[in-house]
Amino acid sequence: MSAPDAVRIARAGLARLMEPSDLTGLALVAVAGPEEAFRLIGARDGKAPAREQQAVAELLEGVAASRAEHRLDAGLERWRPRLPDAAPARDLDTMRRLGGGLLVPEDAGWPGQFDALGLGAPLCLWWRGAVEPAALPPVQDLMAVVGSRDATAYGRQVTSELASALVREAVTVVSGGAYGIDARAHEAALAAFDGLGGPAGTGATATAPGTLPGPCGGRPPTVAVMAGGLDRFYPAGNEDLLRRVAAAGVLLAEVSPGTAPTRWRFLQRNRLIAALCAATVVVEARWRSGALTTAHRAAEMGREVGAVPGSVYSANSAGCHRLLREGAALAVTDAAEALELLGGRPRPSSPTGSPGGERAPAHPLDVAGGGDTAGSREAVRSRDAARPHDGLDIQDLLLLDALPVRSASTPDKLAVVAGLGIGAVLGGLSRLQARGLARRLGDGWQRTRPD
């Protein structure tokens, strides 16, 4: 069910007047409703009505907001200078023309996971792309993959493997559309999607806006949550990439078209990424990095957070190690471990996996072993796989240690060397023989090679 037009218009207007996370404004909307809030601000010279002032102050009492934010008149003073720029009908029209629209909390498809932000939930969500935000997968199938702009080759490689494995597992990769890790995450998600039969080529016009492209029943490979207005693609160097994200997935923003991204809006955008996804993985981040904000916000909301370890000499991993040391994140070394963050999520009827058939592993734990990754779990762990002596009890281990490899030894001598009774030696030799670890040689016994 869609929200009434008047509500949509009011929220579109408010989004132009208020910065993201303006708690006074959000409180006013909560107590008065969006239409009345917009009307009240629009009454240019009116004072803050006592009733609303009281209600806003009471609502903010329970929130960790500064005293200044309790004052509705200060809010009015803040918002009113922007009234000349408020043109909600025009903004809605602009986004419609660009193949998008506006989702508001009153819409049935509003993502429930934003409730975790409490009063800080966004006023509305502008969107642009092939998939309406109302058609996003459920929260447990959304994973944020974020990191620093100046990614290293290592970070880019890990990001690519992670994002493509996630898409093959029907998980949508959410990121921030920035250079570096973000760009690589979107890029790899799109490539994996194409590999599964998603729309190839993907000029922005490849699919009608808001329709369900490709073979995936509308489950987009990737979502970019932006800090600026969606009328243009920012940063400029990512324009082509973001166009392709829009063609196969969707771009989201809480700020209106025409709004420039600023430090504040970047910070607040990060909370949206954290809230939208069941888990956030930070691939590379410096000691101080916006990606850490995303991780911390996610942790505060009880979302899962992963951090990819790296060289202790890499400044780009220092932030990840910081998260690990703080206990804010779990170490994630491959796609399977990233998927574990989503919990024991049952594999869906593999909407993106089925067209590719053999490329979709049966079990999350098999993902990294898919074969086309540079550093699969197998490669990293194989040489340490099960050994023949696993599961032997202490006495048999002692006996195995005592068995010579080149010569042979009698049970009596083995008893001395191993420090075992003769009964334990005889029983043990037959158990080791059964496992192929020992063999007879004349009167004696020896260990079979290789160890």
Added chain:
Amino acid sequence: MSAPDAVRIARAGLARLMEPSDLTGLALVAVAGPEEAFRLIGARDGKAPAREQQAVAELLEGVAASRAEHRLDAGLERWRPRLPDAAPARDLDTMRRLGGGLLVPEDAGWPGQFDALGLGAPLCLWWRGAVEPAALPPVQDLMAVVGSRDATAYGRQVTSELASALVREAVTVVSGGAYGIDARAHEAALAAFDGLGGPAGTGATATAPGTLPGPCGGRPPTVAVMAGGLDRFYPAGNEDLLRRVAAAGVLLAEVSPGTAPTRWRFLQRNRLIAALCAATVVVEARWRSGALTTAHRAAEMGREVGAVPGSVYSANSAGCHRLLREGAALAVTDAAEALELLGGRPRPSSPTGSPGGERAPAHPLDVAGGGDTAGSREAVRSRDAARPHDGLDIQDLLLLDALPVRSASTPDKLAVVAGLGIGAVLGGLSRLQARGLARRLGDGWQRTRPD
């Protein structure tokens, strides 16, 4: 106070008969005392006396020991075949000749930290080197630095930096004398010690056995806890290194001279390393690695455990990442973080640091910034150090975002762009100006560069 000779002889004899962590044997010693235990085993064909059998079974009831270990007669059957090899007086003599000796729990200098092993505490400690084990530093100044034998260049570099920084902080580096990480840890500790004025050259004869070498008041730079007898240096490729460890520090083993290292003895040796030190740092370890045993044993005893992160593509870091994921270890990325594992230990009157003077930083957190490390904390974090806008409140951050860099803007215009009231803008501009972040230009304001 020294233990009576008869007790020392008895424990030396028992060490030859019993494998490390032979709980039946250790229980017998606990209930009957070492002399009676040795006598009882020596009564070649005597049955297990009912009283001792009962006491051993009762003692082991409370321990997680297997049923088989409750049976004293099975123990006797195990130990007696080795009686012909038991020659405690000869073993004691051998170790004396090699510049060492035997420490037993009845000695006043017995390291109290082995109590954490409960019944599994070693029967005795053979030693060889320049420092009697009774003169070891207190547990909070002992740190284990361990890892895999096939270390990478990365692991070796981290180990070197860690071990040398620890020694400069008067922490003794404990390891297992093996190839790879262990060898590098001993090596770097010795080099740092030499740099501080420790005995240079260090042939095994450089100092009289058991005396306090160099400038450090007997605090050894490094301790090697070995899995085999101390009459020879094993592995052969580390012979020169281990001689130098003996010359400046000490080698320890619970097994008698002449005893070969076996898988079991390696495993049990790891518990000694874990128990001896307040903290254990694993620098590199494969998915399955002996170093993980050390870490797990340390964690079980409530000791601190650190693991050094590395590339997710390195099999040699997979074990470290495993420890991090299990929550068994804290990520350690430099010496300062390793020192944090030792708690807020007050810097001692810097016995190893004082001769070097300026090389001993005033505070543990300064260690990695010492300058001679390839990847100091500074290098890894510096570019992310404090920024001029740190500590600005939200409104001033919004204002800073709104200030143009090339042109200038009036307060009225800034109020619209920043979404702030005019009062907040005027107050904010003066605060930003005071921080050097904003300046007047004609009627307007601009941001000062660089950002």
